[in-house]
Amino acid sequence: MIVWFLRRMFALLATMLAASLFIFFMIEVLPGDPAHFMMGLNADPAGLDALREQMGLNATLPERYMRWVLALLRGDFGISYTYHVPVRDLIVERLAVSLPLAVYALAISILLAFPIAVFTASKAGKFADTLIMGGTQIGVAIPNFWLAMLLVLLFSTQLHWFSAGGFPGWQAGLLVAFKALTLPAIALGVPQAAILARVMRTSLIETMGEDYMRTARAKGLGQLQVIWRHGVRNAMIPVLTVIGMQLSFLLAGSIIIENVFFLPGLGRLVFQAVAQRDLVVVEGVVLVLVLAVVLVTFMVDITYHLVDPRLRRPATMRRTK
Amino acid sequence: MLKNGMVIAFLFLLLACSPATPPSGVVLGMQLEPPGLDPTRGAAGAIDDIVYANVFEGLTQIAEDGSVKPALAKSWTVSPDGREYIFHLQKDVRFHDGSVFDANDVRFSLNRARAPDSVNAQRGLFAPIMDVEILDPLSVRVTLNKPVGDFLFNMGLGDAVMVDAASANGNVAHPVGTGPFRLERWQKGYAITLRRNEGYWGKKALSETIKFVFIADPAAASAALLAGDVHGFAGFPAPENLPVFEKNPRFDVLIGASEGETILAINNGRKPFDDVRVRRAIAYAINRQELIDGALFGRGIPIGSHFSPGHRAYVDMTGIYPYNPQKAHELLTKAGYPDGFSATLKLPPPSYARRSGEIVAAQLNQVGIRVKIENIEWAGWLDQVFANKDYDLSIVAHTEPMDIGIYARDDYYFQYHSQAFKALMEQLTLASDPDERDALYRKAQRMIANDSVNGFLFQLVKMGVWDHRLKGMWKNAPIQGAPLRGIYLEN
Numbered sequence: 001m002i003v004w005f006l007r008r009m010f011a012l013l014a015t016m017l018a019a020s021l022f023i024f025f026m027i028e029v030l031p032g033d034p035a036h037f038m039m040g041l042n043a044d045p046a047g048l049d050a051l052r053e054q055m056g057l058n059a060t061l062p063e064r065y066m067r068w069v070l071a072l073l074r075g076d077f078g079i080s081y082t083y084h085v086p087v088r089d090l091i092v093e094r095l096a097v098s099l100p101l102a103v104y105a106l107a108i109s110i111l112l113a114f115p116i117a118v119f120t121a122s123k124a125g126k127f128a129d130t131l132i133m134g135g136t137q138i139g140v141a142i143p144n145f146w147l148a149m150l151l152v153l154l155f156s157t158q159l160h161w162f163s164a165g166g167f168p169g170w171q172a173g174l175l176v177a178f179k180a181l182t183l184p185a186i187a188l189g190v191p192q193a194a195i196l197a198r199v200m201r202t203s204l205i206e207t208m209g210e211d212y213m214r215t216a217r218a219k220g221l222g223q224l225q226v227i228w229r230h231g232v233r234n235a236m237i238p239v240l241t242v243i244g245m246q247l248s249f250l251l252a253g254s255i256i257i258e259n260v261f262f263l264p265g266l267g268r269l270v271f272q273a274v275a276q277r278d279l280v281v282v283e284g285v286v287l288v289l290v291l292a293v294v295l296v297t298f299m300v301d302i303t304y305h306l307v308d309p310r311l312r313r314p315a316t317m318r319r320t321k
Numbered sequence: 322m323l324k325n326g327m328v329i330a331f332l333f334l335l336l337a338c339s340p341a342t343p344p345s346g347v348v349l350g351m352q353l354e355p356p357g358l359d360p361t362r363g364a365a366g367a368i369d370d371i372v373y374a375n376v377f378e379g380l381t382q383i384a385e386d387g388s389v390k391p392a393l394a395k396s397w398t399v400s401p402d403g404r405e406y407i408f409h410l411q412k413d414v415r416f417h418d419g420s421v422f423d424a425n426d427v428r429f430s431l432n433r434a435r436a437p438d439s440v441n442a443q444r445g446l447f448a449p450i451m452d453v454e455i456l457d458p459l460s461v462r463v464t465l466n467k468p469v470g471d472f473l474f475n476m477g478l479g480d481a482v483m484v485d486a487a488s489a490n491g492n493v494a495h496p497v498g499t500g501p502f503r504l505e506r507w508q509k510g511y512a513i514t515l516r517r518n519e520g521y522w523g524k525k526a527l528s529e530t531i532k533f534v535f536i537a538d539p540a541a542a543s544a545a546l547l548a549g550d551v552h553g554f555a556g557f558p559a560p561e562n563l564p565v566f567e568k569n570p571r572f573d574v575l576i577g578a579s580e581g582e583t584i585l586a587i588n589n590g591r592k593p594f595d596d597v598r599v600r601r602a603i604a605y606a607i608n609r610q611e612l613i614d615g616a617l618f619g620r621g622i623p624i625g626s627h628f629s630p631g632h633r634a635y636v637d638m639t640g641i642y643p644y645n646p647q648k649a650h651e652l653l654t655k656a657g658y659p660d661g662f663s664a665t666l667k668l669p670p671p672s673y674a675r676r677s678g679e680i681v682a683a684q685l686n687q688v689g690i691r692v693k694i695e696n697i698e699w700a701g702w703l704d705q706v707f708a709n710k711d712y713d714l715s716i717v718a719h720t721e722p723m724d725i726g727i728y729a730r731d732d733y734y735f736q737y738h739s740q741a742f743k744a745l746m747e748q749l750t751l752a753s754d755p756d757e758r759d760a761l762y763r764k765a766q767r768m769i770a771n772d773s774v775n776g777f778l779f780q781l782v783k784m785g786v787w788d789h790r791l792k793g794m795w796k797n798a799p800i801q802g803a804p805l806r807g808i809y810l811e812n
Contacts, residue, residue, distance in 0.1 A: 046437065046444070047439055047440050047441060047442065047444050050437075050438045050439065050440055051440045054440070082356030082357065083356060083357065083493075083494070083509060084357055084493040084494050085494055085509075090509060093508075093509060093510075094509075094510065149540060149544075152541075152544045152548070153544070156544060156547075156548035156550075157544055157547040157548050160548060160549065163545075163548060163550045164541065164544040164545045164547070164548035164550050165536070165541055165544070165545060165550065166511060166512070166534055166545075166550060167508075167511055169508060259537060259538045259541065260538060260540070260541050261541070262511065262534065262535065262536045262537070262538070262541055262545070263510075263511070264508060264509060264510030264511035265510070268510055268537075269509075269510055272354070272510070275670075275698060275699060276356060276699075278356075
């Protein structure tokens with residue numbers, strides 16, 4: 001277990017190093033001079049040069065990469081070209097929106113998907129199953145931004161129950177902040193729930209053919225009880241994989257939803273930064289996102305071990321079983 | 322499962338019914354978030370939209386009709402030769418951090434803007450300043466190396482606001498000015514809140530707070546207005562939704578003139594565009610009304626030269642090359658292109674450019690100019706088109722006020738080199754009599770229209786949509802940014 005853990009840690013570090021190299025050089029070769037962008041159409045050439053010097057854009061690429069990585073190791077992400085504040089602060093500020101939003105959306109996804117999956121699996125092949133699975137097919141097909149617009153039309157501009165967007169910040173109160181994230185989380189979570197429900201249903205139906213399920217039924221448990229107590233846990237491996245992927249997607253991929261609801265999340269930060277050639281910010285955010293994805297995958301691996309005791313035994317023993 | 326669903330629905334309703342926090346003070350929507358809040362550093366228009374005349378003030382201020390009004394300078398005298406300005410400053414003015422504003426700050430601000438290492442985007446405006454001399458704590462003499470006709474106008478631009486030496490470098494994130502509002506909070510990526518400056522030297526602002534919320538997506542902007550999250554947009558980004566607001570009695574819609582001349586930029590330095598006949602053919606091939614209807618939903622003013630129709634010196638030049646594809650074809654034949662030629666059209670991201678690009682391309686195709694459209698992003702546009710002049714045609718709005726002088730620049734991206742025009746601009750710089758200046762401006766408009774330097778398409782309009790209860794918003798936009806001291810929400 002420890003060897004396995006160390007090996008995973010090493011892979012994680014190697015991934016991060018490769019990602020940092022890739023990100024830095026990919027972004028720095030983009031055409032477009034950040035200084036020019038800041039100064040506009042009437043810019044004075046001498047002023048431009050002064051600004052470029054100030055921003056450290058006149059050094060060579062490898063020099064700048066080394067400077068960037070060494071600073072990163074000290075936890076210094078650099079200073080944003082456009083905002084003139086530390087990139088780390090920007091990322092932390094934005095994570096305070098993106099992370100809760102992702103978790104909220106994932107919670108909605110799971111809360112909807114689990115009961116649907118259990119119910120449809122227990123009624124597999126019956127009319128209710130066909131009907132609900134048809135519904136999830138629609139859920140998978142609906143683009144989340146379109147769902148977002150429908151939600152805004154109904155709950156904001158018609159009913160005035162929710163704001164059409166924006167995020168007042170956590171200091172405005174927990175309830176207020178959660179309320180601001182509710183429509184975006186639904187828009188993000190519902191299509192994910194449809195995907196998750198379908199994966200879980202399939203996995204459950206597979207498990208249902210196992211011997212231990214028959215034993216459980218023979219004990220006299222009802223169909224739903226059998227699935228809840230014995231089926232769900234055994235069907236978890238593919239479900240966990242999908243949940244892990246969904247969390248990564250929700251963290252990094254909510255940019256369109258953030259635009260529709262004008263939320264100050266990571267996605268919009270990176271989108272704006274790319275357009276304004278705020279390279280330091282782009283590099284920092286992308287690296288943080290890579291780290292998040294790698295960590296989530298890592299955590300999913302660990303949960304496999306927790307959920308499935310068979311994986312905890314060393315590989316050699318498993319083979320001799 | 323049913324229980325589960327009911328719990329979720331219940332929680333949702335609970336959230337929905339929780340007291341909505343009504344916005345206190347005025348909330349304005351803006352499409353773009355400014356990169357920083359220092360108007361003397363960087364050219365982004367969004368900076369001025371927030372801080373100009375609200376957080377920072379200059380010696381003079383530009384009024385809604387484009388005229389120059391006193392601000393931190395309560396009066397001034399100009400020497401007969403037009404080279405010496407004596408500014409008399411307002412007394413008892415304090416910066417937001419409590420330090421006193423006086424002649425020292427004027428000297429510091431002007432010297433900072435014209436210094437060799439200055440990062441002011443309009444440093445050229447300060448170049449004629451030879452000396453800034455303190456006469457007493459409340460008067461300053463500014464000496465120029467040549468008379469500059471619109472010096473007082475220039476001093477009223479956001480780039481020329483007064484800053485304090487102690488706080489100047491921090492203004493990007495923590496602006497410290499003398500204006501009627503001070504920065505309260507910047508929630509990056511979401512909103513900026515200004516609070517009334519209770520120690521303001523002049524008439525205090527009517528609204529206690531003004532919050533700017535950044536909404537990039539046009540559909541989201543409409544939704545935010547309809548939901549009541551924002552009270553107004555000074556520049557509304559969705560012309561296609563205007564009819565909805567015009568019909569709704571809850572809202573006022575005001576269409577005003579802006580300074581945004583939208584042009585089909587032509588690379589005059591490249592073949593075949595170096596031939597004036599080709600450029601005129603392009604002018605004849607363009608149907609402006611079709612463009613305005615198609616790209617701006619009918620909200621635009623046709624122009625025939627590079628000048629704002631809102632200005633008193635404006636001459637309507639749209640008639641010299643009216644839409645006439647037959648004539649365009651004849652001119653192309655005379656220039657040696659009876660079968661036309663191929664060209665690329667590079668388009669920056671704003672919707673006015675992308676939409677009119679499609680239409681212009683179709684119109685040019687009709688006279689035999691085979692246009693290939695290339696969509697690029699802003700940074701790419703600045704790099705390829707603006708800096709490296711690697712383009713045939715492009716569409717962009719020039720939003721700087723009174724910027725016809727760019728046609729006299731040597732290395733500008735139009736690549737238009739006319740000695741006659743340069744001489745004319747030289748004359749204009751020296752002229753200070755308003756009538757004489759107007760006459761020169763008219764001559765300049767005719768000259769570039771005649772040379773058909775660019776395709777002149779339309780003037781962007783300023784589309785303001787705001788809540789009926791919101792009073793005091795400006796209709797026109799003579800420069801970027803407008804004072805918000807007088808706006809308030811009626812009960």
